[in-house]
Amino acid sequence: MEINLPALFGQLLIGLINGSFYALLSLGLAVIFGMLNIINFAHGAQYMMGAFVAYFLLQFAGLNYWWALIVAPVIVGGVGILIERSLLQWLYKLDHLYGLLLTFGLALIIQGLFRHQYGSSGLPYQIPPQLTGVRDLGFTFLPNYRAWVVVFSLVVCFGTWYMIEKTRLGAYLRAATENPTLVRAFGINVPRMITLTYGFGVALAALAGVMAAPIYAVNPTMGADIIIVVFAVVVIGGMGSIMGAIVTGFGLGVVEGLTKYFFPEASNTVIFVIMVIVLVTRPAGLFGRAA
Amino acid sequence: MAQAVEQITAPTEASSHKSEMIAFAIMVLVLAVLPAFVYPPFLMKALCFALFACAFNLLIGYVGLLSFGHALYFGWASYFAAHLAKVGKISIPYWAGSWQWVTITNSPMVPELAIFLAVMGAAVLGFVAGSIAIRRQGIYFAMITLALAQMMYFFALQAPFTGGEDGIQPVPRGYLFGLFNLANERVMYVFVMVVFLLGFLLIYRVIHSPFGEVLKAIRENEQRAISLGYKTDRYKLVAFTLSAAIAGLAGAVKPFVVQNASLTDVHWSMSGEVVLMTLLGGLGTIFGPVLGAFTIIAMQNYLAGFGQWVTIIQGGIFVLCVLLFRRGIIGEIANLLRIRL
Numbered sequence: 003m004e005i006n007l008p009a010l011f012g013q014l015l016i017g018l019i020n021g022s023f024y025a026l027l028s029l030g031l032a033v034i035f036g037m038l039n040i041i042n043f044a045h046g047a048q049y050m051m052g053a054f055v056a057y058f059l060l061q062f063a064g065l066n067y068w069w070a071l072i073v074a075p076v077i078v079g080g081v082g083i084l085i086e087r088s089l090l091q092w093l094y095k096l097d098h099l100y101g102l103l104l105t106f107g108l109a110l111i112i113q114g115l116f117r118h119q120y121g122s123s124g125l126p127y128q129i130p131p132q133l134t135g136v137r138d139l140g141f142t143f144l145p146n147y148r149a150w151v152v153v154f155s156l157v158v159c160f161g162t163w164y165m166i167e168k169t170r171l172g173a174y175l176r177a178a179t180e181n182p183t184l185v186r187a188f189g190i191n192v193p194r195m196i197t198l199t200y201g202f203g204v205a206l207a208a209l210a211g212v213m214a215a216p217i218y219a220v221n222p223t224m225g226a227d228i229i230i231v232v233f234a235v236v237v238i239g240g241m242g243s244i245m246g247a248i249v250t251g252f253g254l255g256v257v258e259g260l261t262k263y264f265f266p267e268a269s270n271t272v273i274f275v276i277m278v279i280v281l282v283t284r285p286a287g288l289f290g291r292a293a
Numbered sequence: 294m295a296q297a298v299e300q301i302t303a304p305t306e307a308s309s310h311k312s313e314m315i316a317f318a319i320m321v322l323v324l325a326v327l328p329a330f331v332y333p334p335f336l337m338k339a340l341c342f343a344l345f346a347c348a349f350n351l352l353i354g355y356v357g358l359l360s361f362g363h364a365l366y367f368g369w370a371s372y373f374a375a376h377l378a379k380v381g382k383i384s385i386p387y388w389a390g391s392w393q394w395v396t397i398t399n400s401p402m403v404p405e406l407a408i409f410l411a412v413m414g415a416a417v418l419g420f421v422a423g424s425i426a427i428r429r430q431g432i433y434f435a436m437i438t439l440a441l442a443q444m445m446y447f448f449a450l451q452a453p454f455t456g457g458e459d460g461i462q463p464v465p466r467g468y469l470f471g472l473f474n475l476a477n478e479r480v481m482y483v484f485v486m487v488v489f490l491l492g493f494l495l496i497y498r499v500i501h502s503p504f505g506e507v508l509k510a511i512r513e514n515e516q517r518a519i520s521l522g523y524k525t526d527r528y529k530l531v532a533f534t535l536s537a538a539i540a541g542l543a544g545a546v547k548p549f550v551v552q553n554a555s556l557t558d559v560h561w562s563m564s565g566e567v568v569l570m571t572l573l574g575g576l577g578t579i580f581g582p583v584l585g586a587f588t589i590i591a592m593q594n595y596l597a598g599f600g601q602w603v604t605i606i607q608g609g610i611f612v613l614c615v616l617l618f619r620r621g622i623i624g625e626i627a628n629l630l631r632i633r634l
Contacts, residue, residue: 035432041432041435041436088614089616092616093615095609096619098431098432099359099431099432099435100615100619102359102361102432102435102567103448103572103611103614103615104611104612104615104616106568106608106610106611107607107608107609107610107611107612107615108608108612109608110565110604110605110607110608110611111604111608111609111612112608113604114602114604114605115601115605116603117604118600118601118602118605159630227443228445230439230561231440231443232441233436233439233440234440234443236435236436237429237433237437237440238438267451270447271444271447271448274440274441274443274444275444277437277440278425278441281425281426281428281429281437282425282428285428285429290341290493
């Protein structure tokens with residue numbers, strides 16, 4: 003089989019881009035699950051909200067992409083905090099499944115409202131002028147914006163990893179995940195930490211949404227299908243480890259890109275097939291601890 | 294799930310059987326009279342979904358397993374039955390130096406055979422998916438079933454026999470057992486009602502069997518059940534396969550009712566809808582899923598003109614049920630009257 007290098011590289015790059023979003027989203031899911039014991043089904047809807055807020059900021063407030071990168075996650079994260087305070091906080095004593103059901107309902111409401119208002123065709127969002135154009139790598143061309151997405155999400159992912167694994171705040175967070183009662187006894191406000199953690203996880207999803215806006219266009223349904231793939235990513239990686247979520251996210255994006263080149267019919271399903279293989283051979287996931 | 298159900302188990306066995314018998318008699322009576330007042334095709338569709346929800350409830354209500362991908366069995370059985378009744382071509386691959394296909398049958402089948410084979414197909418899918426999903430517990434189980442269903446959704450989109458975006462239509466109704474003309478609306482209604490009642494009674498029988506008692510023990514405390522010597526994984530797998538087969542029965546009858554099979558029935562939103570029906574009616578109640586299914590289908594029917602508002606209202610019902618009415622409608626009634634329903 004003759005390999006068409008530019009085409010292969012193109013698919014690899016798309017894979018890396020998708021992998022960036024898988025990593026950011028599964029990272030947010032893992033952080034939220036660690037603290038709240040809730041699988042946030044609304045994560046896809048919050049990713050979509052991030053893209054929409056970026057669009058609104060540009061249209062109505064004249065704030066460009068760079069402002070949106072900061073402001074949109076703050077706004078959507080704030081909405082997340084409201085959701086946690088008003089709805090999720092009543093579920094912590096119940097079976098985990100209720101959290102999944104409630105956030106699924108939230109996802110339906112959010113997606114329904116946006117579809118009602120904006121239909122299901124996408125709204126355009128321009129690549130910021132500083133990042134238009136392509137770079138000639140000799141054997142292929144690399145669009146600047148896509149390179150930026152990969153680099154920036156790597157920075158955000160490792161920043162999050164550093165914060166959780168290496169700082170004092172992260173140590174509190176990990177301790178509260180293990181034993182909230184004991185951490186409260188040390189005078190740390192655990193309920194507030196839980197609220198802020200949910201806000202942070204949601205903000206990560208919104209950040210991914212802002213970055214996705216110039217690539218996939220702003221669309222009410224953009225979060226619905228990606229969230230199921232991210233669930234599979236999370237099952238493959240196991241939610242026990244932050245680094246696991248990052249590595250699995252990027253890795254599976256690349257595998258998906260390669261499948262698009264070598265066997266395009268399977269590109270939609272390859273991640274699910276990998277999930278099945280991992281479950282049969284290593285039920286706890288690649289980085290997970292056995293239950 | 295334990296909290297949702299534990300209060301309901303208070304009454305004694307004898308009185309609970311009595312309340313269930315009376316409720317069952319009322320349900321049969323209502324279903325027999327209703328076609329005189331309500332558009333029968335709507336009722337038949339609702340009955341298919343009611344059986345689907347009952348099959349789903351067997352898992353969530355009695356084993357404590359949340360399958361978020363039950364559309365897989367419902368939708369694929371629907372495709373199987375529609376294909377077998379309309380085209381009837383089955384080919385299997387074999388190896389003879391290279392892969393070859395041999396055609397076993399190539400003519401449209403009678404409804405009863407098409408439905409039977411579709412149910413078998415759903416059972417096989419349920420067995421395979423179940424053996425993968427029971428390797429993980431709780432929240433992971435839900436995510437795995439959802440991911441597997443999404444995988445099969447993409448297969449349905451790409452497989453040649455499903456007709457992709459167009460689906461399979463029109464599906465001929467034909468003659469049941471060569472005697473009953475299903476094209477007659479009244480005969481069709483009786484057929485759907487009988488299938489629903491048989492499926493319903495089968496689930497009822499399973500729940501009250503020794504096997505069902507073990508399932509409930511697994512729901513309440515799986516570790517304890519294991520320590521008592523039960524191979525809980527086997528029980529879970531049998532329950533999952535049975536649930537998939539009954540969901541498949543509901544799905545296999547549906548194309549004869551609506552005369553098409555489409556992607557809607559394998560999509561994740563359908564998996565979400567069956568969760569909603571069961572949650573609204575009452576998780577772990579016998580009659581809850583039936584009432585929940587009728588309520589949701591009626592809502593979709595009468596609010597069809599309002600577009601996205603149906604989805605928004607459904608999301609709202611999810612949120613309300615989880616926060617305020619975790620027992621569901623029937624569960625709240627049963628709790629109020631201190632009976633089991």
